[in-house]
Amino acid sequence: MVKKKRKREVPEINAASMADVAFLLLAFFLMTTTMNIDKGIMVKLPPWDPENIIDVKIADRNVFTVLVNARDELLVEGEPMDVAKLREAAKEFIANPYGRPDLAESPQKAVISLKTDRGTSYKMYITVYNELKAAYRELRDEAAMKKYGVPFDKLPPDKKKEIRKMYPIKISEAEPEAIGEQIGG
Amino acid sequence: MLRKRQTGSKKAPTISTASLPDIIFMLLFFFMVATVLRETTLKVRVVVPEATELQKLEKKSLVSYIYIGPPMPQYVQQYGTAPRIQLNDVIADIKDVIPFVESERAQLPEQLQPFMTISLRVDTGVKMGIVTDVKQELRKANALKINYSARKRVHAL
Numbered sequence: 025m026v027k028k029k030r031k032r033e034v035p036e037i038n039a040a041s042m043a044d045v046a047f048l049l050l051a052f053f054l055m056t057t058t059m060n061i062d063k064g065i066m067v068k069l070p071p072w073d074p075e076n077i078i079d080v081k082i083a084d085r086n087v088f089t090v091l092v093n094a095r096d097e098l099l100v101e102g103e104p105m106d107v108a109k110l111r112e113a114a115k116e117f118i119a120n121p122y123g124r125p126d127l128a129e130s131p132q133k134a135v136i137s138l139k140t141d142r143g144t145s146y147k148m149y150i151t152v153y154n155e156l157k158a159a160y161r162e163l164r165d166e167a168a169m170k171k172y173g174v175p176f177d178k179l180p181p182d183k184k185k186e187i188r189k190m191y192p193i194k195i196s197e198a199e200p201e202a203i204g205e206q207i208g209g
Numbered sequence: 210m211l212r213k214r215q216t217g218s219k220k221a222p223t224i225s226t227a228s229l230p231d232i233i234f235m236l237l238f239f240f241m242v243a244t245v246l247r248e249t250t251l252k253v254r255v256v257v258p259e260a261t262e263l264q265k266l267e268k269k270s271l272v273s274y275i276y277i278g279p280p281m282p283q284y285v286q287q288y289g290t291a292p293r294i295q296l297n298d299v300i301a302d303i304k305d306v307i308p309f310v311e312s313e314r315a316q317l318p319e320q321l322q323p324f325m326t327i328s329l330r331v332d333t334g335v336k337m338g339i340v341t342d343v344k345q346e347l348r349k350a351n352a353l354k355i356n357y358s359a360r361k362r363v364h365a366l
Binding site: 040042043046047050053054062063064065066068069072107108140141142144145146147149150153154155157161199 | 230237257335337344355
């Protein structure tokens with residue numbers, strides 16, 4: 025009897041300081057946290073195979089050459105161009121809506137050849153690469169909207185695959201040259 | 210009526226703070242889950258470029274980082290001002306890239322090894338030469354999934 029009575033008299037723990045402890049922890053995590061979710065441009069590199077370099081002959085009209093020199097100047101199909109216009113030019117080349125003889129035969133056959141100099145800035149390279157990828161993304165979006173009425177991202181996997189087949193991303197990167205690495209140091 | 214009642218009671222009722230710890234704990238858990246403790250200290254300055262075609266890196270455990278940029282001011286004496294490569298905690302040479310990739314790959318379970326992604330965190334001011342060298346090494350090491358780390362661009366070109 026006595027024992028039972030004692031057990032019931034366990035003193036209540038004062039939880040008032042709980043908030044303070046939690047605040048302390050909260051402050052610590054608030055300070056150490058970095059909220060950046062890592063994002064970036066996904067790229068798949070070609071496998072390293074120096075022995076079997078297949079020299080595929082591609083018709084000139086199917087290749088969209090993009091050159092960037094050490095001064096970060098853009099040369100597209102032999103003509104200087106502003107980066108802001110690159111996306112539209114690439115889209116026109118890939119889709120070739122008016123069937124021009126100097127642009128790609130079909131989107132499947134179109135290849136974009138990107139060549140930089142060792143002195144090209146990384147910023148320029150990313151900008152150019154981003155524009156080329158954006159051209160493909162916009163074409164895919166347009167095709168998806170036309171066919172299914174939804175943007176590419178919202179399509180189920182099998183339909184995505186179909187659109188991907190319509191516009192396969194073929195960006196080939198040539199070995200950069202070291203002509204102007206010293207320019208602009 | 211209301212006024213009379215207010216003047217009548219001299220003591221304002223105390224607000225119960227019993228649920229305060231719960232609220233704080235909720236916030237705490239949110240930050241604990243959202244937080245990423247940076248395990249490497251950057252020795253090179255990296256300001257990633259801006260782009261629009263961004264994709265999220267889904268699985269953090271599958272990602273290894275390679276930093277390229279000019280050394281931080283406190284390391285300039287030691288390493289100079291030219292852009293360098295940082296692997297884990299050390300500033301490394303181009304020839305260290307392949308062993309680095311191999312050791313990172315060995316840490317992953319075998320079935321996940323093909324999905325390993327290398328995130329290149331490269332400073333905007335770096336020239337393409339060093340980036341290309343690293344890319345060639347990655348190709349040799351058969352690490353073909355790479356990600357150019359970038360920020361969201363808000364303004365037009």
